[in-house]
Amino acid sequence: MSEAVSALNGAEFNGAVRISEAGLLGMITLRGDLEDAKLAAAVKAAVGLAMPAKRGVRDGKKGSVAWMSPDELLLMLPYAGADQTVARLDKSLEGVHHLAVNVSDARAVFHLEGRGLREVIAKGSPADLSSMGLPVGEVRRTRLGQVAVAFWLSDEDHLTLICFRSVGAHVFAWLKNAAAEGTLPEFLG
Amino acid sequence: MLILTCPYCGIDADETDLAPGGEAHVTRHGADASDDDFEAYLFHKRNPRGVHFERWRHVYGCGKWFHAARDTMTLEVFGTYPAQTLVPPKTLQTKIKKKRPDWKGFKK
The missing domain is CATH 3.30.70.1520 (Heterotetrameric sarcosine oxidase)
Incomplete structure (x- = not known):
């Protein structure tokens, strides 16, 4: 049997928030x-x-x-x-x-962790990322950059994001750029 | 920017989350339709300045088709409603009439 590998094999990034590819799910x-x-x-x-x-x-x-x-x-x-x-x-x-x-x-899954992850996503999604627009425990299917994603917060510091595997590398690169240190507008608190 | 509330998932969806589907409530005639009927179905769209009924699809969200009533000139959205209907809901028509007294009413 072939060995299953997730989209980015557990890649990680530490910036304004911590981003990790979730591995096999x-x-x-x-x-x-x-x-x-x-x-x-x-x-x-x-x-x-x-x-x-x-x-x-x-x-x-x-x-x-x-x-x-x-x-x-x-x-x-x-x-x-x-x-x-x-x-x-x-x-x-x-x-x-x-x-x-x-x-x-067929999917790639990312975990985002840390303060300000609402702002990281808000940089490229038309969704309302305020706590009123996206309460904890509510899933939102929308766009990130140009591609379809779904995400939800399990608490204020933890977000899970799912996208198609074919755009997994693109989404990871996009998230890394959006989460570069010192680039958060600190608007959503 | 246009924001429509999807009647299926309740999300206030941004225009870029949606795909337009043209005029709503267009009659598609059956297999025995005349060429004129089919021409009307394909090409004779209303395109009014003012109240317009449209089809939209929440393509990046729940994926459902729905209907929207809006003003093509002011971009005011009067309301959205599910796709499983042949005419706009009465309450919505009344609401539009109140806001646009000049509106001639919905015609098929």
Whole structure:
């Protein structure tokens, strides 16, 4: 079997904030009717978490789940278990209109850490990065520079950002530039 | 700059998060349509100065298509509403009428 490698193999950068590529993470796109009790039960079985609220992210011991659109969730769990979990989802959702795909190798994930990470992202995204526009625990899908990304804050000092793997290197370079020491406007506090 | 509230995910999306889809509520005639019907569907767009109903897609966000009513001259946005409708909601039409008494009303 081939050895799995994440987009940037755990690259790191220390600037105004700390940026690190998250390494291998299992990610499953699950689409279907989010109101369906069977779907909720399948999510619970997969990552041990209840259905997130609109735009919400839930974190647990087994993994996390993020609300991506009115009919789409992103399940996050250890990389090795993703394929197995997809098989289990497909089995428990037999007969229910749904789609479960392992997208672990199609995405790049970054962790940002430190004060001022709202400002780093705000440099290149049209999203409202104030604490009112993006509360902790709410996922936002938008643009960074020219490419599609999704991000959320697990607390004021920790942000997770997901993008397509094909633009992973570009996003990392972009983030490094935006997080260069002494370049934050210190507007968002 | 245009900011539209996506009726599906509730995000105030910037213009650059959206993709325009042209005029809303355009009738697409069926397979037995005449050439004239098809020509009208393809080319005869209203393009008014003032109240306009449009389709937009929250392409960098939740990916859903929705409708928006806005003024093409002042860029004032009257409201947004889901795509699963053939006509603008009555409440929105009333609201527009109040703001633009000269508006002739929605015509298909």
